Amino acid sequence: MRQKRFSLFQLLLAAALTAAVVLAAGALAVNHLLGGAGGRSLVEAWHLINTRFVGEYDQEAVIDGALEGMVNALGDRWSYTLTADELSAQNQRRTNQYVGIGITVNYANEEGLEILEVAAGGPAEEAGLLPGEVITAVDGISLAGEARYEGADLIQGEEGTTVTLEVLGADGGTRTVEVTRASIETDPVESRMLEGDVGYVALSNFYDNSAQRLEEAVTALQEQGAQALVFDMRDNGGGYLRELTDMLDFLLPEGPIFISRDRAGNEETTYSDASCVELPMAVLVNANTYSAAEFFAAELQEQGVAVIVGEPTSGKGYSQQTFTLAYGGAVNISTAAYCTGSGTSLIGTGLTLDAEVYNTDDGTDAQLAAALELLAE
Known part of the structure; x- marks a missing residue:
């Protein structure tokens, strides 16, 4: 009851x-x-x-x-x-952690969950799971057909507990694998050096530790000789204000970088210190670049250090707070309007693109290519 x-x-x-x-x-x-x-x-x-x-x-x-x-x-x-x-x-x-087995899957195979990636050092790797295999059942529950969309929820559970998976291999053979769930830390940053000494940094969110990881990635790329930077904010839905302003403070010179106004009209301005990264930059965006990710691009562009390449964005200009309620749930509501350091709101306009470019399904990244061209000019 x-x-x-x-x-x-x-x-x-x-x-x-x-x-x-x-x-x-x-x-x-x-x-x-x-x-x-x-x-x-x-x-x-x-x-x-x-x-x-x-x-x-x-x-x-x-x-x-x-x-x-x-x-x-x-x-x-x-x-x-x-x-x-x-x-x-x-x-x-939002902690950039989760309890699971350390795999990335998709739903393209109607027989179950197809494994795309296996996290290094995670429970799935230790249990011998491989990319390309298909999880067809979880604890005896079939994932065939529409049931596969429930598979990820079935695999997750309490840390230290075990889950039994039926796995279909690339050779058509099946096997049973028992995996112990664990707390897994996800890295919100992916970075590498591109040709022409351009450092590439992709950020998936602005949640816990994202600012620290971005700073570490940029510093490492500078030590490798990066002469320019590309920040990939595509499909980034944003996150915490503190992570955003920490990133902007690290990258930008002294001055205002974020202005917030609450319902009563009270205004708060966040400033960057004099320390900054003195490299030309580009930011990649698409229609799913929201909130802090959209603002990140806008502020770098406004300060004259970055160009923006990609697709039109939504024009988000409100920040939200999550308030827990007595019964256990919560409301997440907009509680402040925000502007760039110069006082510009993105509401109703979105970003001003330096190059409007759309990717196709031909396997090439036209947006990244366009950004590299602009940086080379």
Whole structure:
């Protein structure tokens, strides 16, 4: 039986009733606390459901639905709700760590999960799993057909526990492999030296340790003789403000690099110190370059140190905060508008591209090639 929890509305009701008793102007206090008639209506509806509704229902599901409807009605694509499980998964993901077996898969094979990569030193490598093999079952549950989309969730679990996989090899043979789940740290940075002494740095997110890893990668490339840098922000959905500003501080000279304004109009400016990286730069972007990744490109371009190559971006100009709620879930809502160091907002415009270039399916990277051409001029 599901353990009964206090909901957001129940807590609001309790707080409102307490305020009404304690304060002399009780009616006014309740009205202010609940946001007027609309807020009271939410509490009233929840009370009616709990006291009059005759059907079966899941209280937690009702709360999730009510919160989701409320946040969706804001009309802000960047605000969303999280169930307790989704909040836990998000928090784990943002550490650039996860509990699993250390494989990258795709869903192209209808027989199961096709292994694309096996993390060096991870549980999967130790168990002998190889790229190209297909996981056809997890703990006896078949992954054939549509079931393969649930495979990743089945493989994940608590650290130290084991999972049994049925594996189809490239030769058509099958075998059973038992793998012990472990906490695996993911590296958000991939770097290498390209021809012409150009350092390439791809960043997958702006979560924990991403700024430190970018600084380490750039420093290593400089030591190898890099004369220019390409930052690949394609398919990067952003992350933490602190990681963004740490990166910009490392790369840019002294001056303002980020301006934020809250609902009350309070303004906060973040500054870079005089230490910087004095190399020409380019930033690769696409339609999935959001938030901190989009801003990263904009600020480097504004400071005159980088060109931007790729596809038009969304024009995100709000930062969000995640607020946990009493019942275990959370709301992630936009709480501030932000601008570049000179006060430019990206809302409604997105990035100004130095070269608008689209990749095709021919296997070449036209966007990277265009960036290298601009750096060579």
